[in-house]
Amino acid sequence: MKKLDISNWTIKQDLSNLEYMNESETVFAQANGYFGIRGTIEEGYSNEIEGTFINGFYDTEDIIYGESAYGYAKERQTQLLVPNTKNIKLFIDDEELNIEYSKLENHFRELNLKNGIITRNLTWKTNKNKILEISFERFVSMDYENLMIINLSIKPLNFSGKIKIISGIKEDKVKSLDENDPRVSGQLKYSLKNYDFFKKDDCIVTKSKTYNSNLQLITSVINKSDNIKVKNIKVEGKNIFEEFCIDLKQNIESTVTKYCFYYFEKKSKIEVEEKLDLFKELTSKDFRYYKSLQEKYYEEFWNISDIILEGNKEIQAAIRFNIFHLIQSVGKNGKTNIAAKGLTGDGYEGHYFWDTETYVIPHFIYTNPDIAKKLLSYRYSILHKAKKRAEELSFKGALFPWRTINGEESSAYYPAGTAQIHINADIMYSLKKYYEVTDDLDFMINKGLEMLVETSRFYADYSDYIDGRGYCINGVTGPDEYSALVNNNTYTNMMIRYQIKFLMDFIGNLKIENIQLYNEIMKKFKITNEELILFNDIYEKIYIHYDKEKNLIGQDDSFLNQKMWDFENTPKEKYPLLLNYHPMIIYKHQVIKQADLVLSMMLIPEYFTDEEKKANFDYYENVTTHDSSLSECIHGIIANELGYEEMSVNFFENTVKTDLYDLHNNVKNGVHIASMAGSWQCIVFGFLGMREIDGVLNFKPNLPRKYKKIELKLRFKGRIIGIILTEDQLIYSLIEGESIEIVSNGEKIILI
Amino acid sequence: MKKLDISNWTIKQDLSNLEYMNESETVFAQANGYFGIRGTIEEGYSNEIEGTFINGFYDTEDIIYGESAYGYAKERQTQLLVPNTKNIKLFIDDEELNIEYSKLENHFRELNLKNGIITRNLTWKTNKNKILEISFERFVSMDYENLMIINLSIKPLNFSGKIKIISGIKEDKVKSLDENDPRVSGQLKYSLKNYDFFKKDDCIVTKSKTYNSNLQLITSVINKSDNIKVKNIKVEGKNIFEEFCIDLKQNIESTVTKYCFYYFEKKSKIEVEEKLDLFKELTSKDFRYYKSLQEKYYEEFWNISDIILEGNKEIQAAIRFNIFHLIQSVGKNGKTNIAAKGLTGDGYEGHYFWDTETYVIPHFIYTNPDIAKKLLSYRYSILHKAKKRAEELSFKGALFPWRTINGEESSAYYPAGTAQIHINADIMYSLKKYYEVTDDLDFMINKGLEMLVETSRFYADYSDYIDGRGYCINGVTGPDEYSALVNNNTYTNMMIRYQIKFLMDFIGNLKIENIQLYNEIMKKFKITNEELILFNDIYEKIYIHYDKEKNLIGQDDSFLNQKMWDFENTPKEKYPLLLNYHPMIIYKHQVIKQADLVLSMMLIPEYFTDEEKKANFDYYENVTTHDSSLSECIHGIIANELGYEEMSVNFFENTVKTDLYDLHNNVKNGVHIASMAGSWQCIVFGFLGMREIDGVLNFKPNLPRKYKKIELKLRFKGRIIGIILTEDQLIYSLIEGESIEIVSNGEKIILI
The missing domain is CATH 2.70.98.40 (Glycoside hydrolase, family 65, N-terminal domain)
Structure with a gap:
């Protein structure tokens, strides 16, 4: 059929x-x-x-x-x-x-x-x-x-x-x-x-x-x-x-x-009555009227958001389908967010997760930054609850909920819920990206900075200074839910380091550029010098577990000392493991549900040398089951960076086709919003090799041989930049806005 | 009042x-x-x-x-x-x-x-x-x-x-x-x-x-x-x-x-009708008849079980009260066990825990070994369920439930339930003691050995051989429930090592002493040579975490690398911590709920040098809150061994008075069976310094200055041995049975 x-x-x-x-x-x-x-x-x-x-x-x-x-x-x-x-x-x-x-x-x-x-x-x-x-x-x-x-x-x-x-x-x-x-x-x-x-x-x-x-x-x-x-x-x-x-x-x-x-x-x-009057007024216009508005809306939307991918019709259709569902599902009023299944199913109880910031927001930052702003505004709207939650847990600052609708923590299994304190840093990462891509200082001053200060305070208070190691983040769970309550999950520690640097840089720049605003801010948020010294100390001394013998970065303190999962004797029908093995059995093995350290490589490439990326990707990819739909896209992006083209294409195609081709046999329960957004990331961060580092767009494009052409647009600092990548051409064009410098394959290019 | x-x-x-x-x-x-x-x-x-x-x-x-x-x-x-x-x-x-x-x-x-x-x-x-x-x-x-x-x-x-x-x-x-x-x-x-x-x-x-x-x-x-x-x-x-x-x-x-x-x-x-006929027959005898039977029962009971402790009337009354409640509460029919609150309250849902083997059974082994046998028979009666449980968790052998009545695991929070796989070894420890004190070979052959083989199989399969470390027991929880899902809890690893040695010795001796029975056993339980080699390998290479820098045994791999709990700034009303802090916060600190490594020192003294006992007790006692009523008695025993008399007496008195003097303000909910039994242990293992090592009773008595006299009896290998300890006298007497050698303060004594 x-x-x-x-x-x-x-x-x-x-x-x-x-x-x-x-x-x-x-x-x-x-x-x-x-x-x-x-x-x-x-x-x-x-x-x-x-x-x-x-x-x-x-x-x-x-x-x-x-x-x-x-x-x-x-x-x-x-x-x-x-x-x-x-x-x-x-x-x-x-x-x-x-x-x-x-x-x-x-x-x-x-x-x-x-x-x-x-x-x-x-x-x-x-x-x-x-x-x-x-x-x-x-x-x-x-x-x-x-x-x-x-x-x-x-x-x-x-x-x-x-x-x-x-x-x-x-x-x-x-x-x-x-x-x-x-x-x-x-x-x-x-x-x-x-x-x-x-x-x-x-x-x-x-x-x-x-x-x-x-x-x-x-x-x-x-x-x-x-x-x-x-x-x-x-x-x-x-x-x-x-x-x-x-x-x-x-x-x-x-x-x-x-x-x-x-x-x-x-x-x-x-x-x-008031609301019904509003409704009645809406019905004074006919179907044609609204249809033409709808067409106009989508015309403008596709004008910036479409991706042309030539060489495989299925993939072309699927990426459009995914982009379409993202714009359909995303909350746009600043009071709501985007649920893991969008508005297509009741899976995960309609909750908002880190999927928003880590998977969905990047797409919007570079195509519809106003929507990214609304999603971040939602987080700001629940900041008071995040503060209350931190206090309840006896910490300063704010801890955002792992899963929520109304801002309260709603995770009933804390080892894979509240213990994922990286949620704070995930949100702050996307705040940083939003700010760098939009230069929206107003948002930073009015909403972003308070979140940044309070979440950093939480981390500072949560961190444990251990002699001989430095600041440790113990007893947490990283993105990989096949480990739990570990010490020093490297992803978490790196993300914390990154957000604290963002905070220090932001405040430092403000002091130079606008001393009055700086003073206001320091006063408003009661930031003391001692606090800044502590932040700096954490930035400098946060512990990253490196295993010298194995020459690998540990996913956490103990991961590399655990037994390897017996992949050879695990039949296919035993996947996903979480449905067939007790969590404590899964946790004690080297087996990974979803991109964890590999995700750090994508989010903070500057924390890794090329050799580290390769060595660690090779190792961790080997023990990753990709039992989460949030995983393959990330591994696909790094695989592409490392030149593993076939692997990269496989991961991308599995990601992009998840829903339209029902790869997991569960599309009837609703779409997978994170992998929909992940497929956009596979193209932009993967095949185009795009990274934004210190406010500059860097590209390292690599068109897989299977495809003929990728063409898309990105918004960046008020510009619209067009990119066309074919087998033998790579064209950057400035479609809108003032001239800007980008980096392509290590070379600076000024688009005019 | x-x-x-x-x-x-x-x-x-x-x-x-x-x-x-x-x-x-x-x-x-x-x-x-x-x-x-x-x-x-x-x-x-x-x-x-x-x-x-x-x-x-x-x-x-x-x-x-x-x-x-x-x-x-x-x-x-x-x-x-x-x-x-x-x-x-x-x-x-x-x-x-x-x-x-x-x-x-x-x-x-x-x-x-x-x-x-x-x-x-x-x-x-x-x-x-x-x-x-x-x-x-x-x-x-x-x-x-x-x-x-x-x-x-x-x-x-x-x-x-x-x-x-x-x-x-x-x-x-x-x-x-x-x-x-x-x-x-x-x-x-x-x-x-x-x-x-x-x-x-x-x-x-x-x-x-x-x-x-x-x-x-x-x-x-x-x-x-x-x-x-x-x-x-x-x-x-x-x-x-x-x-x-x-x-x-x-x-x-x-x-x-x-x-x-x-x-x-x-x-x-x-x-x-049949049951009512039984009842009616019972009522043919009058109150006096049953009363005299009751008096006779208790007379015989106290004859062996009484402890005279002169010097403090409150303590004397309390220890009798505790011994009385133990004999009242304990199941004596081999189909039941002893609940954490005995038959006095519904706390802990009437479940049976390791409290039985680690706290209660020692008392009965040395006073009423038949009751100890019934308690172990109960475990044997649920062995088939323990096998099913191990299989469900994808392991060989048997895993006893952490808390149960009917033999099924009933712990709804596995990090402090199923993850406490030391339950197997706790039961096997008391089996070993029972066997050594009674020489009950029949029980070993008919019930004990099967439990010993199957629980050892579980451990062998659960253990992970890690290069450079040996056999690791990862992802478990030790007795201390203020840590969870740790790697290589030392108590657990030592107890596993101890039970595997017991198994090997038992089989080894059988081979020498009764080759026919040995062959039957090997066949009946399908024990292979490969299996014995593996057991031996685990015995030799099980990992014990020793921190060279701190010169301490780690409670587990990461405990000593965690931040110290801020005891100074924790007000009294915040104890017990579990009622006031989220588990993930407690877990990431050096803070202990109850005797863990210190318990190993008592159970397997031969695994520690005197220096190790002192250094580790000093360290761990300092970070132990004793938020569990299973804790102080054990610390009291080791404190006594180390010469900390005042501390030892304090812990003992807190333990022995728990219920009769309602020290925790909750006696209305029922008695604390483990601390009742623990108070007996404080006297026998503590003040008398009694340890059974390789089938010989060793004593190192130390009567605290507060008390004038301790007098009690112990059953051992068919004998009844009387002990009287006063300020200036120490008298061992053989009240019943053949002559036997004991060790007192390092000296061999033959009782005749």
Whole structure:
């Protein structure tokens, strides 16, 4: 069976075959960062995994521990399913249009990545041999975050007469996509409460709220058509529908436009009328209007964000698909972030992880820095909670939560949660990159610096000065979750060193360039000279475990002294290891789940010599299972740098194809946001070899022989730089902005 | 307020004051190893913490994890509260005898440690000025495990007339003694189901069973008195009572004897009639008969188990109290063990831990080796589950559960549970001691050896051979729970080395002494030569972390490289640390919860030089908080060995007084079995300096100046040896058995 028909800009599905429906619900998911819907069809079907998600809309409940202890995360936060507004049912002579039972022909749908619109066409022959051509067009508006529009067109080919339409709001479902897999783990045990159903003017409305998190939700729908006569309202359980008829005329197309509206806020009382007025105003414009806005939005988006990769159509489609899902999923209002599964599934309970800063933000920094800024603003919005968390753990400063929606730590297994204190440094790394790429001093002064100071304070207080070693960061977990609670995870220590240097440099420069602001800052954040001396001391003396005998950098103090995992006698079906071995068994071996030290090589290349990169990559790649989808992209980038072209291409292709080609057989649960962003990184940091070092873009391009051409654009310090890399050409061009110096293969080039 | 009046053999309580009732419920708890009751009074009172526990009677439920993983313990096992049979209510003219409201005089109770009987006397003046002398005598039979007897005597002083008595079976309660403390943690969320209430001949009966563990329970009561006329049966909720009247005659004592019976088994159908016949037969003998048996039992018990410690009456009483509770709590049928709180509370869910082998068994080995044998037989009875557990964790051999009732691992926090793989070696250590002290070859051949082979196989498979180090035991937790998942915990590695040597020696000796048996054994347990070579290799090359620079043995590979806990700035109320700091913070410091390396010094003295003992004790004692009640006794023993007399006495007194003097303010939750046994160890292993090395008893006595005399007996290889230590005398005597050589202060002595 050919599952999907994938071409340059479109993904097409033949709906005469329902075998790949759950997977395609993810592929055809639509979103705008505020909310998103899974790609089920308007009429529904029996095995659908329906889901509508609002970014940051969650409920809490107490985490139950088998054995609890001081300082454990207290509340589970779970992204909720919200009511489904896309549902539309059609009846001719009381016969219902049904994808499973009706006689349908030419039933296809197509997602157009150029504008995010899904068009579905079908021909329906009823039992009484009435034939209709029906099409649905729908999209979630990128311009109006609360809005989704569905345009239904119906043309009877061999009759005139009535068609009955039922369209409204269906209740949220209480169902997890995959309850058994601990990587998914989110259990939506509860739904919304206090449903209120009513009609207000043209609006069908449900008003509901969460049990514990005090979030209020308004869901509303308006059905519009020129020739609706009477509308009846029906409430069934927690569903509210409008039922109406349209007079169809043979060979004439009739249309119904369904406007869908979601709005939530954390408030004890929500101004419903005000919000509905806003919605009604939105419906004064027609489908065409919003469609043209949508097209314009995406045109501008693709203009900067598209990547042309010639030589393999599958890859070309997949990278576009990934970029498309990133812009769909990312929160753009500064109050929300991007969940590990975007807005396409409830895996990982809709939580925000370091995936944002380490995987997703680089893409936005170089293409849509305003979005990167919003993501960092979200972190600033939860800084007060990060301070509280540090205090609870008896430390100064701030510790960001490993996984969260509302800013509280929500990881129920601290060895792979709270112990990953590198989260602070991951966020600060992306702050540094954002600042260097945008020169956004305002953001630094108003938001960034406070985060930088407080997270550095946490590290300074957490670090243990040990004679003969220096500052040690003990009892933590690095990115590799196949080790836990180790001493001196090198990734963590290097990242801390890097962020402390950033802080010292920033303050140092400020003192030179703006003494008044410097003084204000020192006073505002109560930074003392003793503190700066301590930071400098940590910067100089933070311990990095180097094994002289093996001539390797240790992933941590003990990793290289552990037994090698018996890869030879581990059958394929025992991967991922975490599903088949007790954590304590995994931890005591040399076996790595995901890029850890290798990630440091990419993020802070200046901390490694070329020889170190090679020796350590060779060693660590050999013991890495890549059991996390965050891993292969990073190894692919360093493999490319080291000239391991085939390996690099393999890792890249595994990464870029993860979702569109369902490599892990779990795309039905939602997309893998980190590997989507990782595939962008594979191209930019991998094949183009791009690194930003001390404010200058460095390139070391290497086009794999499999591909013919890479062409893309990057924003950098207000410029847009174009890059074209082919088998025999490498062209940098300054598309917008003032001239700038870059480095290509070690040579300085000035773009004018 | 004087809480209790404690003298040589008795503990007396003035019941005119109810302030210390919950605590005294524990102190006055009675048990026989099969079941136990808390020391509430027959009439009950409003704030009582009632509890009746049957050893090994539990229910299960799924453990809920915030985040689960492969190989986690699946089921919680929780000791259940069972119906209360001690209740008796008395009424004169419908006025109820009530400890809170009645006019009572001379209300005292006394626990006699010599026979385990509690006698309670009171004078009751009713509102109508009727005066009665009432006494209750009760005990849990040491001879008949299912039986408890209460003898009620009533003498009216100024009237003749009726007294109404209500006596029966009250339902189990659903209540935990302390739900907030994670050290208690047991939550009895469920009780028994399928209550069946009936009267059969004289028996009042409830039949019930557990929800998940399929245990069936019969509780029955028979009230006997010469002058009962009519008995009425009442069922109220889950309670069943008999109501009857007795004609009292002025100045004549009337008695009622209440026989109480508990029996459970794991069966789908229980033969109720058969069991009730057994009970009825028991009631054919009167109170006096059982009382004299009880007295005889305890006389024999104290004859061997008593310790005379002159010089401090409190200590003398406390050590007897502790020894008394050990014999009360310990399971004696080979199917059960001894819970951390005995049969006096539901703390730690009634689980069996290493406390049995490391703290309790030594006491029994040298006083009642048959009981030690039963405890080890219990381990053998769960060996098949330990094998299954090892397999689940992908290892050969057997891994005993860290905490359990039914043999399955029930620790919900594996870093302080399953990771404590030293449990195997702890059990094998006590097997070795049992074997050496009793020469019980039968037990070794039929039960012990299989455990020894399978647990050694587990260790051999678990160990990782690391070049330059040898066999490492990585990723485990030692006794000190303020470190977790460490590499090469020295205690663990030494204990493994010790048990492997035991195995090799045993097999080696067998080969010399009984080649036929040797061959049978090798075949039966499929022991190969390769395996023996591997065992030997591990014995020779197991890694012990020695820090040359600091001249110390490391508690583990990284402990000595960690930061010192800031004891100076930790206020008293922040102890125990586990209640006030996140585990990951505690783990990364040099801070110890309980004896770890110091415990090895006691258990395997031959692995340490005197200098090593001193240097390491000095160092580790300094960083030990003794936040566990398993700690001070061990440090006290080594302190004594090193000549730190004052410290040794302090630790001993803290240990021995823990429960009787409620040093931790939590005796109301139940006794601390390990520190009760630890106080015996302080005297024998501490003040007498007794060690058994290679089958010979060694003594290095040192009587602290505070005390005048220690006198006790020990069983050893069929002998009973008496020891008297005073300020100026040290007398060893052979009380029973053939002559034997011992070593005292380095000198060989032959006792004849």
